[in-house]
Amino acid sequence: MPHTRTRTALAGVLTLATLALAGCSADDRADGRSPAATSDAGAAGAVGSATSADAVLAPYGLDGLEAVQVVDALEATPLAERPADLTASVRPREVVLDSPAGTATLPLPDDAFYLSLAPYVSATHPCAQHSLTTCRGELGGAEVALTVVDDATGKTLVDDTRTAADNGFVGLWLPRDRELTVRVQVDGRAASTQVTTSDDADTCLTTLQLT
Structure with missing residues (x-):
């Protein structure tokens, strides 16, 4: 197969x-899979940038999500369904989002x-x-x-x-x-x-x- x-x-x-x-x-994630979306670091960071990030992500149904959830959702999206007008660049400490609605960042968990x-x-x-x-x-x-x-x-x-x-x-x-x-x-x-x-x-x- x-x-x-x-x-x-x-x-x-x-x-x-x-x-x-x-x-x-x-x-430490010992299996390479997603850290818990409710981790303290991720949750605290999402609150600090929720308004601007939500404005960018809302047209794609991703508003209200933390950085880890956004990363996993976009990575798993079939190519034919990926938004052509959204860019989401993963940096070591944050995800940089850019769309017609503007630019925003979502911090990744500290660990x-x-x-x-x-x-x-x-x-x-x-x-x-x-x-x-x-x-x-x-x-x-x-x-x-x-x-x-x-x-x-x-x-x-x-x-x-x-x-x-x-x-x-x-x-x-x-x-x-x-x-x-x-x-x-x-x-x-x-x-x-x-x-x-x-x-x-x-x-x-x-x-x-x-x-």
Whole structure:
């Protein structure tokens, strides 16, 4: 099944390649999944910027949500349904929102760093700060086996298989201020790299070429 899904995803590479190349402008989460949306840090930050962020997000039915919820919702949205006039850029400490209604930011929780990765075989694009509405990877819908290891302690933080979203990315919520080794495997091909989750780190990982 993963092999079939990967072939299906690759069939769309030629039509997506141009867009892909131009596409990107809580306690410790030990599994890379979303931190609780009601974490104290996230809730406090959302209150401080709720009015302006809600004005930007209301046309898309995302008003009233905290940053973590907005990130997860947009990342999971099928490409055909992604709003063309909204950009949402994930930075290490906040999500920057821009639409015809204006620009706003939503702070991320103090203890959670978002990293979105897109393994690829033949087509990728340079990316530093992940765009939830425009970034596109090669292998949408592929089954991706993931491991994330804390380099300092040797502890495995993530050991799971995830389905890449329609945009070809897999999002991970990771503890902040760590040096980590990320390994992915898709249909027998693998790649690995080291990343950090510091305040000056990239939130977008598009250099994992599967071999």
